[in-house]
Amino acid sequence: MNYVGIDLHKKTISxxxxxxxREVLNRKRFYCHDPERIVAFFEEIRPFExxxxxxxxxxxxIGLIEPLADHVLLxxxxxxRVIAESTRKSDKLDAQVLAEFLALDMIPQAYRPSxxxxxxxxxxxxxxxxxxxxxxxxxxxxxxLSNYNADQKDLFTEAGLVYLSKTSVIEADRFVLxxxxxxxxxxxxQLKEADQRLEAFAREAPAKEAEARAILATxxxxxxxxxxxxxxxxxxxxxxxSQKKACAYAGLVPGQRESAGRSRELGITKEGxxxxxxxxxxxxxxxVNSTTRWGRIFEGLxxxxxxxxxxxxxxxxxxxxxxxxLQSGRGYKAAMG
Numbered sequence: 001m002n003y004v005g006i007d008l009h010k011k012t013i014s015x016x017x018x019x020x021x022r023e024v025l026n027r028k029r030f031y032c033h034d035p036e037r038i039v040a041f042f043e044e045i046r047p048f049e050x051x052x053x054x055x056x057x058x059x060x061x062i063g064l065i066e067p068l069a070d071h072v073l074l075x076x077x078x079x080x081r082v083i084a085e086s087t088r089k090s091d092k093l094d095a096q097v098l099a100e101f102l103a104l105d106m107i108p109q110a111y112r113p114s115x116x117x118x119x120x121x122x123x124x125x126x127x128x129x130x131x132x133x134x135x136x137x138x139x140x141x142x143x144x145l146s147n148y149n150a151d152q153k154d155l156f157t158e159a160g161l162v163y164l165s166k167t168s169v170i171e172a173d174r175f176v177l178x179x180x181x182x183x184x185x186x187x188x189x190q191l192k193e194a195d196q197r198l199e200a201f202a203r204e205a206p207a208k209e210a211e212a213r214a215i216l217a218t219x220x221x222x223x224x225x226x227x228x229x230x231x232x233x234x235x236x237x238x239x240x241x242s243q244k245k246a247c248a249y250a251g252l253v254p255g256q257r258e259s260a261g262r263s264r265e266l267g268i269t270k271e272g273x274x275x276x277x278x279x280x281x282x283x284x285x286x287x288v289n290s291t292t293r294w295g296r297i298f299e300g301l302x303x304x305x306x307x308x309x310x311x312x313x314x315x316x317x318x319x320x321x322x323x324x325x326l327q328s329g330r331g332y333k334a335a336m337g
Contacts, residue, residue, distance in 0.1 A: 280319055
């Protein structure tokens, strides 16, 4: 069996081929825009296993070589510390280290979402992007109007936009406001289309995903937007060995620094998806303001930890509840006893 380590970049890939004894048999470098030569190389070395780090653009390469390979693995970039912390770092050496670890069956694997999970994540992240852009436009409009003491609550209704068009401002601000209104209408329409596409996507859900959606929907104050973000970012919840692992994946666990036998707790790591953390915190606020049970949890934490840390702790606990529900298949009331 041959083992291939692949160091993938935006324009090039570096390959290192080793045997079971980890002897280097060949090294190659290809341009990513030359898939024919890449395929030809892999056809010549069959049978083989290959490994590539889980970078942002790995999917096209795996799709290209997977039909030829006995097995293609995704290496977890953070766990491959031997590469990340190497003082002698180059594409050639990185590919060789990957190949040698593969030959030794020591690759720390990263999760590879299914095609539907990838599509779901793309749609959800596009919706989040449009929502952020729309918020940015609104803030800019209000900032300009505040210079004229002309801001009002219903500014982004149709009546409010008419009011905005008639507000007396200097010529430069009028030019900017007119462009921002065009952006506002564009992003509003695109956000509506994204919501419609996600609704259609949910209607096409297979049985397992539909069940997960129904389970999460039993949580008070958790709606379709929260459900979409949670399911798309967590993907297959059974891949987490514990609730703590899921919280670490979401970046909701505190970091820790230890020296000379003393440890100090840091802020949350903020690793993983920012959208997932944001939607959990927003859901946590809705829960603590609308339910007695979660309100009491928040109040107890508030006295000891302060407002920001308390709501993050509630968000972390909410994620634990979600993971438990999804893994057990129980609704909210049954899970909470």
